[in-house]
Structure formats: structure tokens, C-alpha cells
Amino acid sequence: MSIDTATAARVAKLARIKVEEDQLPALAEEFNTILGFIEQLNEVDVEGVEPMTSVTPQRLKRREDVVTEGDQQAKILSNAPDAREGFFAVPKVVE
Amino acid sequence: MSDLNTLTIAAARDALRKGDTTSAALTAACLSAIEGSGALNAFVHNTPDLAMQQAEAADARLKAGDAPDMCGIPLGIKDLFCTKGVPSQAASNILKGFLPEYESTVTQNLFDAGAVMLGKLNMDEFAMGSSNETSAYGNAVNPWRRSDDDTALTPGGSSGGSASAVAADLCLAATGTDTGGSIRQPAAFTGITGIKPTYGRCSRWGVVAFASSLDQAGPMTKDVRDAAIMLEAMCSYDAKDSTSMDIPVPNFEAMLTGDVKGKTIGIPREYRLDGIPDEIDALWTAGKEMLADAGAKIVDISLPHTKYALPAYYVIAPAEASSNLARYDGVRYGHRAKLSHGDGITEMYEKTRAEGFGHEVQRRVMVGTYVLSAGFYDAYYNRARKVRALIKKDFDDAFAAGVDAILTPATPSSAFGLGEMVDADPVQMYLNDVFTVTVNLAGLPGISVPAGVDAKGLPLGLQLIGRPWEEGDLLNTAYALEQAAGFVSKPAKWW
Numbered sequence: 014m015s016i017d018t019a020t021a022a023r024v025a026k027l028a029r030i031k032v033e034e035d036q037l038p039a040l041a042e043e044f045n046t047i048l049g050f051i052e053q054l055n056e057v058d059v060e061g062v063e064p065m066t067s068v069t070p071q072r073l074k075r076r077e078d079v080v081t082e083g084d085q086q087a088k089i090l091s092n093a094p095d096a097r098e099g100f101f102a103v104p105k106v107v108e
Numbered sequence: 109m110s111d112l113n114t115l116t117i118a119a120a121r122d123a124l125r126k127g128d129t130t131s132a133a134l135t136a137a138c139l140s141a142i143e144g145s146g147a148l149n150a151f152v153h154n155t156p157d158l159a160m161q162q163a164e165a166a167d168a169r170l171k172a173g174d175a176p177d178m179c180g181i182p183l184g185i186k187d188l189f190c191t192k193g194v195p196s197q198a199a200s201n202i203l204k205g206f207l208p209e210y211e212s213t214v215t216q217n218l219f220d221a222g223a224v225m226l227g228k229l230n231m232d233e234f235a236m237g238s239s240n241e242t243s244a245y246g247n248a249v250n251p252w253r254r255s256d257d258d259t260a261l262t263p264g265g266s267s268g269g270s271a272s273a274v275a276a277d278l279c280l281a282a283t284g285t286d287t288g289g290s291i292r293q294p295a296a297f298t299g300i301t302g303i304k305p306t307y308g309r310c311s312r313w314g315v316v317a318f319a320s321s322l323d324q325a326g327p328m329t330k331d332v333r334d335a336a337i338m339l340e341a342m343c344s345y346d347a348k349d350s351t352s353m354d355i356p357v358p359n360f361e362a363m364l365t366g367d368v369k370g371k372t373i374g375i376p377r378e379y380r381l382d383g384i385p386d387e388i389d390a391l392w393t394a395g396k397e398m399l400a401d402a403g404a405k406i407v408d409i410s411l412p413h414t415k416y417a418l419p420a421y422y423v424i425a426p427a428e429a430s431s432n433l434a435r436y437d438g439v440r441y442g443h444r445a446k447l448s449h450g451d452g453i454t455e456m457y458e459k460t461r462a463e464g465f466g467h468e469v470q471r472r473v474m475v476g477t478y479v480l481s482a483g484f485y486d487a488y489y490n491r492a493r494k495v496r497a498l499i500k501k502d503f504d505d506a507f508a509a510g511v512d513a514i515l516t517p518a519t520p521s522s523a524f525g526l527g528e529m530v531d532a533d534p535v536q537m538y539l540n541d542v543f544t545v546t547v548n549l550a551g552l553p554g555i556s557v558p559a560g561v562d563a564k565g566l567p568l569g570l571q572l573i574g575r576p577w578e579e580g581d582l583l584n585t586a587y588a589l590e591q592a593a594g595f596v597s598k599p600a601k602w603w
Binding site (some may be wrong): 016024027028029030031043044048050052054055056057059063064065066068069074076084085088092094095101103104105106 | 415494
């Protein structure tokens with residue numbers, strides 16, 4: 014499986030990372046090196062093996078579905094690059 | 109008392125309780141050592157005022173009697189831990205200026221026990237790296253140098269600043285985190301002790317996430333006793349981390365008897381790799397002999413899927429990272445790119461992430477995106493998770509057969525020069541974690557203990573891997589190894 018520059022561009026788009034056109038060939042090559050390394054996994058017989066979701070078999074704890082630490086609007090907005098009138102502000106989304 | 113910054117936690121604790129010194133004096137000694145350590149680039153945000161306040165509070169507590177073991181002990185904190193009101197940016201430009209409104213559970217536990225924070229420590233960006241060269245703060249530098257030249261060496265990574273700071277006596281101990289070897293590899297490169305506990309022992313709440321199913325915090329210390337003391341203070345059940353384990357935390361220090369008679373130590377044949385320096389092999393053999401002399405039974409074991417641990421890791425960790433790092437979008441915190449006229453929200457995301465993330469982080473996020481994308485999810489991600497299950501089963505089988513701990517080298521080499529790996533492909537750098545990454549995939553506790561030096565005078569470590577939740581027994585075996593190895597070398601001060 015070889016990654017070409019079109020695939021590299023598509024992955025960058027999916028990851029929402031801007032990659033300049035002239036950087037795509039090098040990126041594709043790096044992907045190919047890493048994926049070539051990962052290909053070894055195909056040698057392993059995984060027939061009938063369940064994919065691991067948790068290293069420790071445990072039932073996640075349940076709790077009441079209630080607000081535990083609410084009413085922190087100012088704290089939540091304190092690190093925002095742009096916050097106005099109690100909201101996060103972003104560029105226009107709808108034309 | 110002179111050179112208070114060189115004390116172990118245990119020695120400082122005893123001196124504090126006897127009234128031979130004060131936390132204020134210990135803290136001042138460390139702050140002064142930090143001031144002269146710019147060349148190491150280990151501390152990246154200093155908090156001297158906070159440290160002195162905490163030290164005074166600790167002294168008051170000590171005076172009142174009944175202070176916990178960590179009371180008054182000055183520590184460095186890896187930049188991955190969110191610390192309230194103190195810069196916490198995971199060595200990334202995307203979190204530049206971020207001031208958490210909350211405290212991570214691990215640092216809160218340490219502060220509740222009276223520990224003092226001297227400042228934040230350098231690391232690889234988002235803990236992705238094995239040499240501390242991906243940091244937005246620049247390289248951290250190893251206080252150790254080769255005996256025959258002055259080349260600046262890596263302290264390892266990702267907890268490189270923590271390792272450098274502890275080895276150079278800038279603090280008594282430091283926090284680290286370990287996703288694929290990020291505590292144990294830097295500990296080995298700098299001649300200190302580092303333990304990654306069982307997954308679920310330390311709360312991940314407030315620790316900037318890299319790969320959530322692998323990340324664990326742990327202490328980096330000057331010896332095994334300190335690791336036991338500090339680990340106990342860091343561990344707790346935490347309702348804020350759904351994978352945190354609700355079981356009691358034992359008194360690990362009380363379990364250090366040094367008696368390993370009758371213990372079974374497994375030597376995995378798959379860890380004997382081609383191209384590993386003879387010195388590492390010799391050290392491994394010496395470690396076996398030391399534990400055998402101490403009365404342990406040494407047995408050869410097989411962990412047949414070892415070879416596939418690194419490739420499985422380099423699917424699972426980037427996959428989880430791509431998901432975790434999706435939150436850095438320029439909206440809620442951290443950096444937002446300057447936008448051009450007409451740019452919409454997609455351009456904002458793309459430019460922000462291109463500017464804020466360094467090269468290695470971008471690469472891993474994109475690899476993760478690829479292995480999780482439609483059409484490849486089964487072939488890569490699910491297959492890697494199945495291989496992970498087999499890797500864990502290898503360990504389960506060994507423990508079921510009566511093995512108490514497994515002895516391996518900690519790293520495939522001693523510390524290498526900063527910049528030496530620049531032209532290597534990324535996979536070459538990933539090989540640093542070949543002995544450590546299996547432990548994260550299986551969720552087991554693992555400890556790196558300094559056990560000798562190579563021909564160039566650089567420290568080498570041995571790794572012990574324990575049964576899940578049996579850190580106390582693992583620390584005791586490490587204690588026996590430490591006593592037998594008698595490693596006491598310190599780097600000559602040049603900085």
C-alpha cells in the first residue's frame with residue numbers, strides 16, 4: 014500500500030492541518046516509511062482474537078446523570094482566543 | 109547541611125522531621141541550582157514565589173508534627189500536568205499562554221501531601237518523542253557527557269526535562285509520564301530511577317492526553333526508595349478518570365526489604381535483539397547474576413509477540429492522539445492563527461493546527477487520521493488492537509506460569525547526541541522504545557534502575573516488569589537489584 018501525494022493531501026485535510034503543496038511529496042514518503050513498518054502486523058495470525066479495548070477488565074463506574082461542577086462560564090472562557098458576551102467567538106460559519 | 113538539593117526524598121524527609129533542615133532551605137537550595145542550570149534547559153517555567161509559599165506552609169505543617177512523607181519536598185513537574193494558574197503547554201506552541209483553571213489530580217495529591225513545586229519541566233511536544241528534540245522550548249540537555257568529548261547528549265524523552273533536572277540535582281525528584289517508555293528511557297539515559305505504574309494507578313485527570321489507553325504518570329527519582337515514597341503519594345482512585353482503579357494504595361516503601369529469595373525472574377528470549385551493543389547485553393547478564401546471587405530463581409521465558417509491539421504501538425498511539433488532539437482547534441484555548449480576509453472556520457482550524465503543532469505531532473496526528481479513516485480502520489486499527497491483546501496474553505501466560513518479574517535492558521543504547529538522529533527516518537527514532545513499549549500495551553508496571561556505565565562513561569539502565577497492581581513487589585525486586593548494582597555515579601558538573 015503506497016501513499017501518493019493526493020492521499021497525503023486528503024489525510025491532511027481530514028486532520029485539519031494545512032500542508033503546503035510543495036511539502037506533500039516529503040509527507041507522503043514519511044507516511045510510506047511508517048506504514049511500511051506497520052505492515053509487519055499482517056504477519057500475525059489474529060483469527061478469533063477480540064480487539065483490546067481496555068487493559069484492565071473492569072466495568073466502568075456509573076454515576077447519577079447530574080451536573081457536578083457547573084456554573085463556571087468565566088473559567089471556561091478564560092483561555093479562549095476570542096470570547097464575547099459569554100460565548101466563544103469564531104469566524105462566520107453559515108454564509 | 110550543604111548541598112541540600114542533592115538529597116534524596118528519604119534523606120530530606122528524615123532531616124525535616126528531625127528539624128535538621130527546613131523546607132524553605134531545601135527549596136532555596138534547589139531554586140539556586142535551577143538558576144545556574146540554563147544550559148540544561150530542563151526547567152522551562154519557574155515558580156519560585158509559589159515554591160517558597162508552599163515551603164513555608166510545609167514547614168508550619170512539619171512543626172505541628174505528623175506531616176506526610178512528601179511534606180516539604182521540592183519537586184519539578186513535567187509540563188504535561190495542568191497546574192492551576194501556572195503555564196501548562198505540553199511543550200507545544202498550540203498551548204502557548206494557556207493557564208489552567210484547575211489542578212491535575214496527581215499534582216493535587218502531591219500538594220495535599222505537602223510537596224513543593226519548583227516549576228515546570230521540558231519535554232517532547234505532547235510527549236511525542238524519545239529525545240526531547242520535538243519541544244517548543246528547544247532541547248533539554250543531559251547533564252552526562254561522554255568521557256572523551258563534550259557533545260551535548262539527549263536526556264531521552266519524552267520526560268527529558270524531568271530526567272535532566274533530577275540527574276543534575278535541580279530538584280529532589282520530578283513527575284514524569286510514560287506512554288511508550290517516556291519515564292523509563294530518559295531515566296536510563298540519565299542514571300536515575302523511573303517507574304511507570306500499572307495503567308489505572310495514577311489518575312490521568314488534568315494530564316494533557318496523548319494516547320489515553322497507554323498514558324500513565326509516575327515518579328522520576330534518585331533511587332528506588334524515593335520512587336516508592338513518591339509513587340504512593342501520586343496514586344489514588346479518582347472519579348474524574350473513568351479508567352482509574354478503585355483499589356487501596358499500599359505503603360510501597362514498607363515493602364522494600366531487599367529480600368527476593370524464592371522469587372522467579374523471567375528472561376524473555378525475544379528481547380535479545382540483533383545489533384544491540386555488547387555492553388547492554390553484558391549488563392543484562394550481570395543483572396541476571398545479581399538477582400540470582402540474591403536468591404531469585406532465573407528462568408528463560410518467551411514473549412512471542414514482542415516483535416509486533418512497536419508496529420502495533422505506532423498504530424494505536426497515533427490513532428488515539430489524532431482523536432485527543434482534535435480539541436486544539438483555536439476556539440476554546442491556546443493559539444489561533446491570524447486569518448486572511450474571507451477565511452472561514454475550516455481555514456481557521458487548518459492554519460491554527462499547522463502553526464501550533466510541530467512536525468512530529470503533525471505527522472502522528474495524520475498517521476492516526478489515516479489508520480482510523482474509512483476503509484483502513486479494520487486493516488490497521490482493529491488489527492493493531494488484536495495484536496495488542498496477544499501481547500498482553502504473552503505476559504499473562506508468563507505470570508500464570510509463576511514468573512514474578514521480568515528483567516530486560518531498559519534501552520537499546522546509552523544516550524545519543526542531540527541532532528544525531530536528525531537525518532534518520534522516524535522509525536529509527538521509534539526503536540528507542542523497543543524494550544519499554546510492550547509494558548504500556550499490556551498496562552503493566554515497569555521500572556528502570558541504573559545499573560552501570562558504558563565504555564564512554566554513560567549510564568545504562570535495566571528494566572524490571574511486574575505483575576499488574578503489584579508495584580510494591582516490583583519495587584522490592586528493583587531495590588534488590590539497585591543494592592547489588594551499587595550504581596552511585598553522578599555527572600561531573602559542567603553547566
